[in-house]
Amino acid sequence: MKRKWSLYLGKFSGIAVYIHWTFLILVGWIFLMHTQMGHGWAAGLWGVAFILALFTCVVLHEFGHALTAKRYKIRTKDITIYPIGGIASLESMPEKPGQELLVALAGPAVNLIIAAVLWIYLKSTGAMPDMETLKDAKHMQDLPFAFNLLVANTALCAFNLIPAFPMDGGRVLRAILAFRMERAKATRVAAGIGQFLAMLFIFFGFFFNFWLVFIGLVIYLGAGGEAAYEATKSILAGFRVTDVLMTRFTALSPGDTLEKAVEVLLDGQEQDFLVIANEQVQGVLTSKELIHGLSSFGKSSLISNIMRRDFITLTPDMDLQDVYIKMTTNSCTAYPVQQDGKLLGMVDKKNINELLLVQQALQ
Known part of the structure; x- marks a missing residue:
């Protein structure tokens, strides 16, 4: 699936890799920061080369998660690189604690392996800096490129193992707790620990480094x-x-105009529609796609021009948990329900949310 505002870099093991346009801002900032330190454009290029090498390690980190998850038949839609790091869009995390533990540890393990390889390289070539060299170094460029990358990978490993969501360490902690308690309770405990750590980050950030405040906010919101x-x-x-x-529910036809879809949308509470022809579901139309279609093609355009054809068909006995996970990882929020080739009805996110509200009230 194509990602908006992202540059496609390629695909490995069926997983597409993208780089978000905001990453270019980071590259430009790194270049300017190094040049303004008085070291000229050569230092700027060194900084850009280092940040690109570091984010290559970040991509490998995310592939560590993705390829380990693939062993447990969990698909990764894509990997996207942002200025703050990389995100592997796994469809879900394994429910079994042992499997989740391995998937969560796979990313930091990749950084540890990279650091170990760099350490062996520096030792074998005699390029490993001694303590005096480290003390005398005033800038990163004064130390070997490989040594800086070794330190960065070690820091990445340690940072990601902070026991708080959305860090890998939060999932590691949840997996360990889930060996002895229910997953939901393990998540609550891990989230509570994560939010406590987040408040410490925020508190100390005001006194020492404001970046800690930003990190604390990300951890707090991620844990919640x-x-x-x-x-x-x-x-x-x-x-x-x-x-x-x-x-x-109201069924639309591929030959209907967007104007008719708008009339149905405004006439009731329905926001997602099945598009049916010859008693067969041809597509799904969501309100978001309808609005986008109106702005792009006008109200006289046909529904067939904008409807989703990559919808998922459900069966009535499917686990609702699995359907909810699909909805959170897929932009489509409505699915037809069929059995033995016969259309029984549909399920949308709004209906699931209503069930949640009812169950929360009963509890």
Whole structure:
């Protein structure tokens, strides 16, 4: 799937790699920072080369997660590089604690392996700087390129093992706790520890380094989001698609205009529609795609021009937890439900949210 505002770099093992345009701002800033330190354009190019080498290690880190998850039949949609790091878009994390532990540790392990290889290289070539050299060095350029990369990979490994979501260490902690307690409770405990650490980061950040405040906020929000996500999955446990099946809905035709779809949208509470022809589902139209289609093609355009054709078909006995996970990792929020080739109805995110509200009220 093409990512907006991102440059496609290629694909490895079926996983597409993108770089977000904001990463170019970081590269430009690194170049200017080094040149303004009085070392000229050569120092600027050194800084750019180093940041590119470092983010290559970040990509390898994310592939560590992705390829380990692949062993457990968990697909990774893509890997995207941002100025703050990389994100591997796994469809889900393994439910079994042992598997989640391995997937979470795989990324930091890659950085540790890279650091070990660089250490062996520096030792074998006699390029490893001694303590005097380290003390006398005033800038990064005064030390071997490989040594700086070794230190950076070691720091990446340590940073990612902080026991707080969304760091790898948060998932490691959750996996360890899940060996002795339910996953939902393990998530709550891990999230609580993460948020406590986040508050410490924020507190000390005001006195020592403001970057700690930013890191603390990211950890606090990430821990809260992970806890809420796991709590939602826990509530949906035991429910099936048939429990939220909508049998009364408005079906549209591929030959209908966007104007007709807008009339239906404004006339009721429905926001997602099935597009049906000859008693077969041809596509799905969401309100977001409808609005985008209106601005791009006008109200006279046909629904067939903008409807989604890559929709997922559900069966009534499917686990609602699995459907919820699909909805959180896929931009499509409505799915047709069929059995033996016959359309029974549809499920959308709004209906699942209503079930969640009911269950939360009952609890």
